[in-house]
Amino acid sequence: MEWDHPYFRRKKPEEFLQEIAQSGKGKLKLYIGSAPGVGKTYKMLQDAMDLRKEGKDIVIGLIETHGRIETEVQIKDLEQVPLKTIEYKDRSFYELNVEAIIKRNPEYVIVDELAHTNIPGSSNNKRYMDVEEILEAGINVLSAVNIQHFESVNDIVQQITGVKVRERIPDTFIQKAGEVQLIDITPETLRKRLLEGKIYSKEKIEQSLNHFFTLSNLSALRELSLREVANDVDEKIEQITSDIVNGPIGVHEKILVCVQYGPTAEKLIRRGWRMSNRLKADLFILNVTKENTNTFNESKKQIIKQWRLLAEQFNAKFILIENTNRKPAYYIINTAIKNNITQIVLGQSARSRWEEIRKGSIVNMIMRETSNIDIHIVADGR
Numbered sequence: 315m316e317w318d319h320p321y322f323r324r325k326k327p328e329e330f331l332q333e334i335a336q337s338g339k340g341k342l343k344l345y346i347g348s349a350p351g352v353g354k355t356y357k358m359l360q361d362a363m364d365l366r367k368e369g370k371d372i373v374i375g376l377i378e379t380h381g382r383i384e385t386e387v388q389i390k391d392l393e394q395v396p397l398k399t400i401e402y403k404d405r406s407f408y409e410l411n412v413e414a415i416i417k418r419n420p421e422y423v424i425v426d427e428l429a430h431t432n433i434p435g436s437s438n439n440k441r442y443m444d445v446e447e448i449l450e451a452g453i454n455v456l457s458a459v460n461i462q463h464f465e466s467v468n469d470i471v472q473q474i475t476g477v478k479v480r481e482r483i484p485d486t487f488i489q490k491a492g493e494v495q496l497i498d499i500t501p502e503t504l505r506k507r508l509l510e511g512k513i514y515s516k517e518k519i520e521q522s523l524n525h526f527f528t529l530s531n532l533s534a535l536r537e538l539s540l541r542e543v544a545n546d547v548d549e550k551i552e553q554i555t556s557d558i559v560n561g562p563i564g565v566h567e568k569i570l571v572c573v574q575y576g577p578t579a580e581k582l583i584r585r586g587w588r589m590s591n592r593l594k595a596d597l598f599i600l601n602v603t604k605e606n607t608n609t610f611n612e613s614k615k616q617i618i619k620q621w622r623l624l625a626e627q628f629n630a631k632f633i634l635i636e637n638t639n640r641k642p643a644y645y646i647i648n649t650a651i652k653n654n655i656t657q658i659v660l661g662q663s664a665r666s667r668w669e670e671i672r673k674g675s676i677v678n679m680i681m682r683e684t685s686n687i688d689i690h691i692v693a694d695g696r
Contacts, residue, residue: 340449344428344491345458348539349532351504351513354458354497355379355426359388362424362456366392372422375448376410382512395423400435407433412444415453422454429463429481442483449490461539464488465627466588469581474534475526484627485591496543501532545592567595570655571630572646574601575617578661578692580624585692586659587628597630598653602645604637643679650684657688 343361345354355377365372374394379385395418398411409432415423425448430441438444445455462471465482472478488494499507507513508527571586573579583599590597599621610618618634625632631653635645650658658680677689 338452340452340454341492342445342449342490343454343456343493343495344488345456345495345497346539346543347458347460347497348535349460349462349504349527350380351507352497352499354460355385356382356388357495357497358424358426358456358458359385359392362392362422363388365422370422371420372424373415373418373420375415375423375425377424377426380513384512392424398436400433402433402435409433409436410441410444412437412447415448416451419451420453422456423448425455425457428457428459429483431481440483442487446487459483459488461535461542464542465624466584466591467538467542469584470538471535474538475531477526485587486627486629494543496539498536498539501529501536504532505529567593567656568598568654569593569595569657569659570598570600570646570650570653571659572600572602572661573621574661575614576661579617579621582659582661582692583621583624583628583630587630589657589659589690590628590630595656597625597628598633598649598655599625599630600633600635600646600649602635602637602642607634607636641676641679643676643683646676647680647683650680650687655687657690659690659692662691662693 345358347354359377362372362374372392374389374392376397377385377389377394379389395411395414397408398414400407400409410425425441425445428442428445432438432441432444438447445457448455461467462475462477462479463481463483464485466485468479468482504513505523505527508519508522511519514522567590569586569590571582573582586597586599589595601618601621605614622632624630633649635649637645646658649655660676677691680687680689
């Protein structure tokens with residue numbers, strides 16, 4: 315066989331090193347659902363039983379049964395690693411015992427409710443961070459999460475349901491999953507399960523039916539789940555293709571998101587991430603401030619810190635520029651040219667109509683001074 319044929323290219327040394335480093339880590343299998351009650355945990359436990367029948371060493375690290383009888387029946391036949399007790403505000407809480415799992419060193423471990431925030435006093439702030447430790451130790455993990463906990467769809471979920479989801483997972487962590495399985499049932503079936511008391515206790519049924527579990531909400535969340543998993547499949551196919559075909563496919567896009575100190579900034583960043591993820595593009599986040607950064611008050615420092623955290627989660631480059639009496643468009647244009655930006659994302663409220671009359675439109679200035687750059691104006695309510 316001709317190994318130098320373009321369809322069977324030689325791997326670079328750094329690619330071999332990366333494969334060796336990855337080979338020592340555990341593999342993550344993720345069960346994704348559109349809403350609570352679709353059957354993620356049940357399916358995960360079914361697969362666990364199949365693995366045990368195949369002779370695999372598999373244990374439960376943590377399972378939330380939520381009082382569901384079918385789930386409680388399944389866990390009886392699997393070994394459970396005792397949870398870690400943490401005392402907080404004169405109460406006892408039980409969290410995933412990462413140290414005990416690593417010491418037990420099974421081949422597979424089940425860790426439910428991936429988006430959970432740990433009790434203060436835990437070694438990690440979030441459960442997905444616990445899972446990262448377990449994977450680093452070479453243990454395979456089966457875990458489950460609902461679509462509304464993905465960081466990049468946070469604003470879309472809030473728009474659909476009216477609920478702000480506080481427990482979120484970076485998409486960069488989700489992309490580590492070696493296998494993703496969508497657990498999908500129709501909205502009608504899910505509402506029927508709710509009415510039968512298979513998801514929540516009786517006192518929560520009526521409220522859930524009229525709020526989160528409406529047909530329109532469930533249909534929209536289902537569509538969102540299908541799209542996200544389809545995108546994950548596309549990415550994995552593209553990775554396989556890039557291992558066979560030498561060189562990138564298509565033009566490499568670079569996206570610049572411009573943010574201000576307002577309620578829409580994080581929405582813009584997430585919108586930029588979704589665009590960059592679809593296009594396999596580099597993401598840049600720019601803030602032009604009129605103040606000296608050393609004189610920022612505590613509120614602005616916290617905002618900048620949050621933007622930097624989001625940039626880190628999304629593998630984006632955060633750029634903070636002090637405005638020295640030039641128009642904001644000047645810095646946007648300079649940043650775009652310097653970084654070979656192909657698309658710019660601006661908020662609708664980047665400048666009021668009166669400011670545009672007095673000082674000129676930012677969009678017009680960018681279009682006049684650049685070429686081959688697409689500009690996206692994102693409405694404040696989206």
